[in-house]
Amino acid sequence: METVLRVIPLCYTHFNSQRTGQAVFKERAPMIFDFYKMSLKKRIQLLYIFLVVLCISVTGICSYLFAARSIEQNALELKQSILNKSVQVMDEHLRHIVVSSFSFxxxxxxxxxxxxxxxxxxxxxxxxxxxxxxxxxxxxxxxxxxxxxxxxxxxxxxxxxxxxxxxxxxxxxxxxxxxxxxxxxxxxxxxxxxxxxxxxxxxxxxxxxxxxxxxxxxxxxxxxxxxxxxxxRDILSQDLMNNQIQLFLLHKNGNEVIRPRSRNYDFIMEPDFTQQFSRGDAGDFTYRNDQGEDMLVNYSALSMNEDWVMVSVQSKADLLSPLQKIRWLIILIMLFCILLALGLSRLLASALLKPLNKLRRLMVEVESNDLDVRFRSKYDDEVSAVGHRFNRMLDQIQILFEEVRTTEQDKRRFEVKALQAQVDPHFLYNTLNTMFWKSESGEKKDVSEMIVSLSLLFRLGLNDGKDITSVEQEIKHVEQYMQLQQKCYEDLFVYRIEVGDPSCYAVDILKILLQPLVENSILHGFKDKEDLGVILIRIDRQGDTLRLEVADNGCGMDVASIYAEDAPDGGRKGYALSNLQGRLSLHYGDVASIVFHSSIDVGTTVVITIPIT
The missing domain is CATH 3.30.450 (Beta-Lactamase)
Known part of the structure; x- marks a missing residue:
């Protein structure tokens, strides 16, 4: 029968002293954008001006673009109409030439x-x-x-x-x-x-x-x-409205049927330009020449010779030149609105900030350790709501101070227990005893390896006094522990470590997470097992979380007995695992979890999930 217990750590709230909070703020302040260093009054003024300018700009730009689009569309339709008439005239002349030739x-x-x-x-x-x-x-x-x-x-x-x-x-x-x-x-x-x-x-x-x-x-x-x-050529140009529009008679392969008088539009011979004619017998498109200028192009094929295409070309800039006056008018309106917004923003900011300034003065008194002040207002608005919450915050400060002291004491207690766990007297006694008998037996190589492993175990466990280590260092720590246990309990178990994503090695985690779980497998999982034990450690990342799994093929256990101090060996198991749970709760809060899966005579699997920070 399989027993599953999911332990969700409690959330502990961390508080820093006033001095620490100020130090953190001073450290981060240079990284904040200058906008956040401004006073609230200046920010309201700036946002008000920005909103006015934004509205005017969006309205003006949209109007300009709509007018430009309408002018461009109307110009294309008008040019297409004129082009069709020019095509009809050219077709009529070509048809008359054919008729005259056949009449001959x-x-x-x-x-x-x-x-x-x-x-x-x-x-x-x-x-x-x-x-x-x-x-x-x-x-x-x-x-x-x-x-x-x-x-x-x-x-x-x-x-x-x-x-x-x-x-x-x-x-x-x-x-x-x-x-x-x-x-x-x-x-x-x-x-x-x-x-x-x-x-x-x-x-x-x-x-x-x-x-x-x-x-x-x-x-x-x-x-x-x-x-x-x-x-x-004269027939081609006789219907032009102005000199901004140029008509060309081209072959669909790009050759000129009638050479233009000027060479201002050399791009009409480019392959990218002539490929547009394959879309149909008539149409329009926009083409950008080598100088980066947009050209509005209309084309229509002749009926007398479908390989000949009459093309109308006009610069988009020339077409939209009348809109320059509209553009300058929009700019002048924007400047006027900015000047008007500058004057009105001061009045608006002063009116909005009056109740906030009152709340600010009360906060200054609280900074002087006067916790008896309270905010009072006859208005029922957002500022009053903030003031009432400010009052409730002051009521909770004393209670929170007590919780902070209790939390800090628990943190130090669990850290001491973690260090005591890795120097368990029973483990140290067995290790030293094994080293003594191996030394007496002349197995100097094994003794040397055990001394090195024990030294590395303690050095990695201490971690220069830091609570955080890397996954790579944590793996080395638990490896040293398992190698020592293999020397103490020969032919008792083998182990394998699998890391799914190589990037996991560099992830920072709380130290001494794997060793208590491995210790539980060796001392309790393989205690009454006759077959060779196997410990499998899997480490992988799942999105923004790190998954640490320790599995064994031991005799299994009743998960509920882990925390029962009167159960056989329950005190030691409960001590190690509850200490692990407490340290996870203190450091990660409720975002970390431990899940136990255990089946009698099958094995036990423990999964720790922590966030990657």
Whole structure:
């Protein structure tokens, strides 16, 4: 049958004398923040001013942020609307260019040329070139954005003779790798220098396959239409509201379709910037450039060429510049409120501190050892409640003084008993007697080891007069004790010590906690046991607590008999364990505990739990 008894130590209240309390305060005072050194009046003033400034600041900052957010959101929506209109205009121009180009392919002259292409008739080349001059001129007249047009066929290349073609470059050299791609009818090219003509300036190009004529598809026939980049740039910027907003026409891979006039926004070519276009055909986002400036960006893809994206960029700082006046207005209001709070705080602090000053004067009299003073007030407020508790405190002081003296006496008594426990005459007699007979038997090595162990046992137990030791020192102390007992009682028991967390070694604990428990196992647990005894000591930490466990496989015991002085050997066991309990209670209070588990003929386990401080 298992018997379990949990002993929860009583809480002892420690009191220091007035001199000690003052010394502690003086020692800690330099570590306290200057705010706590101020008078209560100054603290009330400071907190009142802080509260006023905090409220004004929160209101002003929230208003500023809300206004900034609203302006930013409205600006993004307005820019998106303008951007969509610009995209529609650009799409309309591109669509008109495509329509004009296909209209060029529907006239009779082009049809006649395609017939010669179908027959591979090169004899009419110059005649066809002359006839197409009118068509090329009409194409430019219908669509002023068109700069040059170039038609390549197996029977020859056709162009306007006024455009000065470049004889050093051929169509295949510039567009040969593109026409080999599958599944296209029109293909757009961004800003580049045309190699087909000797023109100055960059152009945008449209590459087309001819339309089907008389159900006949012509291979190796392509038309290139070049548009003036400057004219396209003018279309891009004609709907801008102000010079703070910049429009760009970019390819989704980051290349510029139309080069901007200025290079103030080099970041538009950065990969992180162009990756934003993959979110959809239209949207907005905020981008921070290399200079740390936030830019508001809107984008929308063209319907005529979904790989082309029109981008609107505006500096967030430029957009929010009108809010600077609001910011300064908030600052001025804060300064005015601070000055007003300075004046009102003095009146408020004086009114609140009047009853406290009365209570303070009474406390000064108590410091002069006048314990007969009492606080009286006609008000029933918090200060009066403190005063009444002050009166009850004075009534309890004399009683507490007596308890302090009693507690200090108990503490010294238990400390003396702890030292007496480790020099138990019975243990010392057995140890010295064993050393004598081993010396007589010539076992000098064992005698030397026992002398060293006994010396270390006493040195570790004394611990330079300190009550606190480390877990590592406590383990060494109990090891010396068990080694001496193994010499005195050979083949009686073996022991094992397990430490779960290496950090436990450095934890500070009350000294001589394990030795009384081990002594109980050896003298009483193995007293009538024929088998080899085993003592297992486990030490581990569980959060902010340290767990000390001493277990044995002894004959077990009735836990209730530990404290019965008339029971056989109960006096000695009760003396050692009650002394241990008393020392734990005095030092740790009710946060430490001892738990006993014992079963007859099975063994006993004692667990001590103490806080880690």
């Amino acid at each position: 392919m529907l006239n009779e002259t082009f049809t006649q040329v395609m017939k010669d292409v179908g027959k591979n008739n090169t004899s009419h080349y110059y005649q066809n070139l002359s006839l197409l001059q009118t068509s090329f001129a009409q194409l430019k007249l219908v669509e002023p954005l068109i700069d040059t047009a170039y038609l390549t066929t197996p029977i020859g290349d056709f162009f306007s003779t006024k455009d000065f073609p470049n004889r050093n470059n051929s169509f295949d050299r510039e567009y040969g790798r593109y026409v080999k791609l599958q599944g296209w009818n029109t293909m757009w090219f961004g800003s580049h220098q045309s190699q087909l003509f000797q023109s100055q300036g960059n152009v945008l190009s449209l590459l087309l396959k001819p339309i089907v004529i008389d159900n006949h598809t012509y291979s190796n026939v392509y038309m290139v239409v070049n548009m003036k980049e400057e004219a396209m």
